[in-house]
Amino acid sequence: MKSPYTEYLESKTETELNIIAHIKRFLECFVGDREFRESVSDSSQSTDALALERGIQLENLESLRPVYDQEFAHFRKDATVETWTLTALWDEYHGTLTASLPFYAWSGDSDGVTEDFDNWRQKQMIRTAFDVGAAARGLTHPPVAFELSDGCSVGCWFCGISAKKFGGHFPLDAVGVEHWREILEATQSVIGRGMVAGFCYWATEPLDHPDYVKFLETYYQVTGVIPQTTTAIPLRNEELTRNVLSLWDKSKFVPNRFSVLTTPILRRIHNIFTPEELLGVELVLQGFESLTPKSNAGKAYENGENKRPVKSKSDNMQEGTIACVTGFLVNLPNSTVRLVSPTLPSKEWPDGYYVFSSAKFKDPSDLAQKMREMAFAESRKMLSSKTPISLSSSYRFENEGEAIKLRNDIFGFTMDIFSIIGPMLDSGKYSPNEILKKAVADGYDPILVMKIMSDLTNSGFVGDVLRPASASVEELV
Numbered sequence: 001m002k003s004p005y006t007e008y009l010e011s012k013t014e015t016e017l018n019i020i021a022h023i024k025r026f027l028e029c030f031v032g033d034r035e036f037r038e039s040v041s042d043s044s045q046s047t048d049a050l051a052l053e054r055g056i057q058l059e060n061l062e063s064l065r066p067v068y069d070q071e072f073a074h075f076r077k078d079a080t081v082e083t084w085t086l087t088a089l090w091d092e093y094h095g096t097l098t099a100s101l102p103f104y105a106w107s108g109d110s111d112g113v114t115e116d117f118d119n120w121r122q123k124q125m126i127r128t129a130f131d132v133g134a135a136a137r138g139l140t141h142p143p144v145a146f147e148l149s150d151g152c153s154v155g156c157w158f159c160g161i162s163a164k165k166f167g168g169h170f171p172l173d174a175v176g177v178e179h180w181r182e183i184l185e186a187t188q189s190v191i192g193r194g195m196v197a198g199f200c201y202w203a204t205e206p207l208d209h210p211d212y213v214k215f216l217e218t219y220y221q222v223t224g225v226i227p228q229t230t231t232a233i234p235l236r237n238e239e240l241t242r243n244v245l246s247l248w249d250k251s252k253f254v255p256n257r258f259s260v261l262t263t264p265i266l267r268r269i270h271n272i273f274t275p276e277e278l279l280g281v282e283l284v285l286q287g288f289e290s291l292t293p294k295s296n297a298g299k300a301y302e303n304g305e306n307k308r309p310v311k312s313k314s315d316n317m318q319e320g321t322i323a324c325v326t327g328f329l330v331n332l333p334n335s336t337v338r339l340v341s342p343t344l345p346s347k348e349w350p351d352g353y354y355v356f357s358s359a360k361f362k363d364p365s366d367l368a369q370k371m372r373e374m375a376f377a378e379s380r381k382m383l384s385s386k387t388p389i390s391l392s393s394s395y396r397f398e399n400e401g402e403a404i405k406l407r408n409d410i411f412g413f414t415m416d417i418f419s420i421i422g423p424m425l426d427s428g429k430y431s432p433n434e435i436l437k438k439a440v441a442d443g444y445d446p447i448l449v450m451k452i453m454s455d456l457t458n459s460g461f462v463g464d465v466l467r468p469a470s471a472s473v474e475e476l477v
Helices: 004-011 014-032 034-042 047-053 061-068 070-078 085-107 115-138 177-197 212-223 238-248 263-272 299-306 309-313 364-379 418-427 432-441 446-458 471-476
Strands: 144-147 256-260 281-285 327-331 336-342 353-360 396-400 403-407 412-414
Touching: 004 085, 014 034, 014 061, 014 085, 014 263, 014 281, 034 047, 047 061, 061 070, 061 085, 070 085, 085 115, 085 177, 115 336, 115 364, 144 177, 177 212, 177 327, 177 364, 212 238, 238 256, 256 263, 263 281, 327 364, 336 364, 353 364, 396 418, 403 418, 418 432, 418 446, 432 446
Parallel strands: 144 327, 256 281
Antiparallel strands: 327 336, 336 353, 396 403, 403 412
C-alpha cells in the first residue's frame, strides 16, 4: 500500500527533494534554536550566511520569508514557484503531509474484517473530535501499538503518557522471531488492513530494544509497510538509528520522528545527519527554546496539578493529548492488551486517553480472542430506552440569550429542541422514552427526536456508552 506521502516523494526529482530537505533543516533551526532564530530576526548577519554556517544550501532563501517571517506571512496564501519559490515548494510538501492524515485514519480501519471494531473506532473518532477540539485534527487514530519493552529509559519531564522507568525487554532471542510474527498475524486477523497504521512503541522508547530492526523487518514482511518510529535517543546508537532510517526507504509510508529534547541535541543531530538523510524524519522540537507547544498531559499534567517546579521549565504548553491510538495497546513483556482512545487529560485520565478494557493473554491466539471480545463488548453498549440518562460529564447546557447551547470547554452549538430536552438531560432523571414523549407532546416529529437523541449518543454528548465506566479498569492488569 502506498500513502499520498509516498506518492508525493516518488513524483519529485532528486533535486527537488534535496531543496525540500534543506528548507526543512532551515525551519528546524529557526523553530528549535533561539540563537539562530534571533540572528535571523535581527538581520545583523545575512540569512544566507547564517544558513551556510548550519550546512543549509539554498538559493533565493529570501523566497522562504512568508513561512517564517510574520511581516511577510500575508504573501503565503498566494505564493507560487514564480513569486515565492521556496515557500511554494515547502507548502506543497507540508500540505501533502496534512492531506495524508485522513488517509492514515482511513487505513486504520479493518476494512470489514471485524465490523464491531470498525464501528466502535469510528464512533470514538467522532467523540474525540468533539471532546478534544482543534488538537484532534492531527490525530489519525492508529488501531494498534505494540510495546516491545516495559517502560522507557529516557524519562522526559513532559512525557504525555507518563512512561514508567525502563524495566526490561521482550526477549526476541528467547521466544524467536516466529512468535513475534504470530503476534502480528493474530492482530491482523482482528484489525485486518489496519495493521499498516500500527507502530511499535507507546510508553516506551523503541530504540531501547537492541533487536528493534528485527521487529521492523518482520512487521514489513507481514504488512508490506515499515511502521513509524518515534525516538528520543537517535544519537545513543548511531548505527541502530541509521539502520532504522535505511529500512524506512523500503516503503516511505509515513515519516519517522525524532523527539529532540534540547538545543544542543538538535545541533548534534544536524551535525551527524545530513538534511537529505532526515527528509523523512520529522524533528519534534521539545527543547525549552523551541516554539513548538507541548501537550499538557501525562507528566506535564501531573506536574501542573501538583505545582511541582518542573512545570516551570516551559511556558509553551497547550491543552491536548499526545495519545493517538483508538484501538489496542499490546505490551509484549507483560502479555497485556488494553482497548484505548484519546481524550483530554483530567484527574481521572491524566495521560490523555481512556482505557476501556484490559486483559492478560496467554498466546497469540488468545490475544486475538481477547481483542474480539473487547471490540464486541464496547460496540454493543447501548442506552436503555427505559433507564434515566444525562449529559456526559464534560458537557453542559448554557443559556445564550433566548437559545440554549450545548457545550464543553472547547466548543458549543444550539438547537431549538434543546429548550425541551435540555432541562431533562440536565436533571438526569428522565429516560429516552420519557424525553421522546415530552418532545412529541411539544410538537416535534418523533423520527427527528429519535435521530437527534441517537446522534447525541453516538457523538458522546449523552450517556457514557462511548466512555469507560471508571479508571479502575487500569488495575485489571
